[in-house]
Amino acid sequence: MATVTFQKAQRWYPGADKPAVPGLDLEIGDGEFMVLVGPSGCGKSTSLRMLAGLEDINDGKILIGDREVTRTPPKDRDIAMVFQNYALYPHMSVADNMAFALKMAKVPDAERKKRVAEAAKILGLEEYLERKPKALSGGQRQRVAMGRAIVRNPQVFCMDEPLSNLDAKMRVQTRTDIAKLQADLGVTTVYVTHDQVEAMTMGDRVAVMKDGILQQVDTPLKLYDKPVNLFVAGFIGSPQMNLLEAHAVDGKAQIGGYLVPVDPPASQKMSGNITVGVRPEAWRVVTESEGGLPVRVTVVEELGADAFVYGTSGVEGTPNNIIVRVSHRDSVAKGDTIHVTTDPHHVHVFDTDTGERLSE
Numbered sequence: 001m002a003t004v005t006f007q008k009a010q011r012w013y014p015g016a017d018k019p020a021v022p023g024l025d026l027e028i029g030d031g032e033f034m035v036l037v038g039p040s041g042c043g044k045s046t047s048l049r050m051l052a053g054l055e056d057i058n059d060g061k062i063l064i065g066d067r068e069v070t071r072t073p074p075k076d077r078d079i080a081m082v083f084q085n086y087a088l089y090p091h092m093s094v095a096d097n098m099a100f101a102l103k104m105a106k107v108p109d110a111e112r113k114k115r116v117a118e119a120a121k122i123l124g125l126e127e128y129l130e131r132k133p134k135a136l137s138g139g140q141r142q143r144v145a146m147g148r149a150i151v152r153n154p155q156v157f158c159m160d161e162p163l164s165n166l167d168a169k170m171r172v173q174t175r176t177d178i179a180k181l182q183a184d185l186g187v188t189t190v191y192v193t194h195d196q197v198e199a200m201t202m203g204d205r206v207a208v209m210k211d212g213i214l215q216q217v218d219t220p221l222k223l224y225d226k227p228v229n230l231f232v233a234g235f236i237g238s239p240q241m242n243l244l245e246a247h248a249v250d251g252k253a254q255i256g257g258y259l260v261p262v263d264p265p266a267s268q269k270m271s272g273n274i275t276v277g278v279r280p281e282a283w284r285v286v287t288e289s290e291g292g293l294p295v296r297v298t299v300v301e302e303l304g305a306d307a308f309v310y311g312t313s314g315v316e317g318t319p320n321n322i323i324v325r326v327s328h329r330d331s332v333a334k335g336d337t338i339h340v341t342t343d344p345h346h347v348h349v350f351d352t353d354t355g356e357r358l359s360e
């Protein structure tokens with residue numbers, strides 16, 4: 001096992017007017033499951049490929065344990081890569097695919113068979129060892145790709161969007177399998193995804209990236225509860241946080257003619273234009289006489305135990321869509337107008353100009 005350290009690691013593609021990754025500083029603990037997440041083009045896959053040795057580093061360093069691997073060839077880094085498209089050899093059986101890297105490394109035949117058998121047992125692939133990849137489902141192929149990585153006993157797993165090609169149900173099942181497998185093996189894992197639900201459910205810690213720059217590195221719960229800026233607040237959470245433009249007035253956030261109460265620490269720091277963030281589940285439905293924010297319902301997304309209500313508000317400063325999570329006991333229908341409010345400790349306050357968090 002090993003730690004992974006990026007020290008101002010930079011990747012600048014030839015002909016580009018700015019670096020894809022300007023200078024990444026990130027420490028990943030021994031045995032940790034670290035997820036890199038962000039929108040397309042944010043530099044997460046480039047960062048992973050730098051670690052794997054598939055992209056050159058223009059500046060900075062990468063260390064695995066105490067060993068610097070910045071200029072080390074990929075085959076000598078003791079990492080195993082799992083790709084989005086499985087990258088299996090179609091003419092080889094599952095067993096041969098899993099054993100291929102060991103064969104290239106001149107591992108004795110008996111040891112190869114032993115390692116493949118162990119990995120197949122862990123992954124539930126024992127009955128498929130003689131099949132070819134074309135006879136397997138997408139989820140089974142991805143497990144074969146995982147098995148090929150496991151048999152090498154690497155110091156680090158690198159996974160580049162391994163679930164992207166799976167259907168929704170299989171994706172949920174496989175992400176649970178991968179998280180359990182990593183916990184059982186205890187191998188340091190760097191996992192790249194654009195799906196923030198995947199990131200939140202799988203990672204010990206999550207690193208949110210934008211334009212090649214780390215925005216926040218924290219546990220999933222802290223990212224959700226205390227996003228450091230507007231980008232993280234809008235990116236983490238499904239459905240996303242409601243972000244409302246407001247103006248600071250006497251320690252309160254004014255949205256049109258509606259005042260939103262905020263926590264004292266934020267009220268003392270805010271001035272001028274601010275942005276108020278409220279999670280869908282933090283709204284409370286109240287009566288019109290209680291003075292809540294009016295929301296005209298356009299869509300009700302029934303989920304069984306509860307529902308997401310999508311609506312619009314005529315109040316100046318509110319976005320096109322406001323999302324409210326309601327109980328199945330609250331009978332809300334398309335075309336209704338509901339009134340919602342929230343509590344000060346559920347309100348996230350950001351400086352609109354800098355994007356920085358003002359709430360504690």
